[in-house]
Ligand code: KG4
């Protein structure tokens with residue numbers, strides 16, 4: 379089955395063609411970072427207008443690169459939540475129009491589930507596994523039981539992990555997009571230059587939760603207080619020590635969940651899963667208690683339509699089509715908690 383995927387939830391305008399949920403025939407990702415760089419953050423109005431301008435061209439290119447023609451498309455999958463409403467509407471409306479024109483069904487998919495599916499495009503990881511979703515809008519640890527069945531263990535109680543990267547980068551003028559700017563600065567800095575505080579969420583319902591607002595406040599407002607003797611307050615050192623602490627906060631929860639549930643597999647996804655230090659720390663878990671660690675390649679960590687087409691295949695195969703009246707939602711769906 380040939381599925382065309384569409385992703386416009388934030389500032390990536392992407393269309394992909396994927397066969398049978400795993401074989402990527404094309405994955406065109408047009409990033410708007412240049413459009414938003416002057417503001418050091420995504421401007422919703424600019425994002426939706428740029429999607430409107432670009433989506434036809436991105437679709438044409440994705441189709442051409444796939445080697446398929448439009449009559450060979452069996453179904454369409456489109457991100458319908460969560461994200462920026464105005465941007466999601468562009469993708470969803472395009473999907474509906476295309477579905478009507480081609481006479482094929484479409485399905486709206488959840489962006490978070492799509493990130494957790496991304497790994498399947500490159501490695502056939504059997505379910506269940508511990509899913510670690512770290513993106514700009516979300517941070518979540520979950521038992522992933524199938525492509526659309528997740529049981530949330532923990533989430534952020536304030537800022538998302540990627541959001542903290544973006545805010546720190548913006549505050550110190552480190553570059554845009556913030557996450558990758560910090561990643562490259564940190565490679566030239568010392569993670570031990572600062573000893574930033576970490577949240578002490580470890581009890582009861584918060585056992586697997588994370589928090590980033592305390593770290594952000596410490597880095598932005600009380601930087602000098604945490605500088606260790608013998609280190610210079612350079613941007614490289616700030617980036618490296620912030621990155622180290624941000625990843626440490628995550629790793630404590632990941633290790634705790636691995637110990638508690640003895641997962642055989644752990645899968646990361648989302649933009650922050652592209653982070654060099656996070657990847658190396660996660661890989662250290664390999665073999666520990668027989669745990670296998672899986673990551674999507676860098677391009678499939680950040681927003682892309684291949685993961686949308688990939689997960690969409692499963693819904694379409696099961697004839698779980700969306701209705702013509704499907705709307706977008708800016709908010710995260712309420713996933714099941716632990717029973
Ligand atoms: O998954 P994604 O593309 O969009 C959302 O669903 O939010 O994730 C974007 C986030 C941004 O916060 C960005 O700063 C972060 O992922 N990011 C990174 C890196 N690349 C992207 N964070 C740390 N290191 C990176 N290399």
Ligand code: ZN
Pocket residue numbers: 489493513514648649680681
């Ligand atoms: Zn995303």
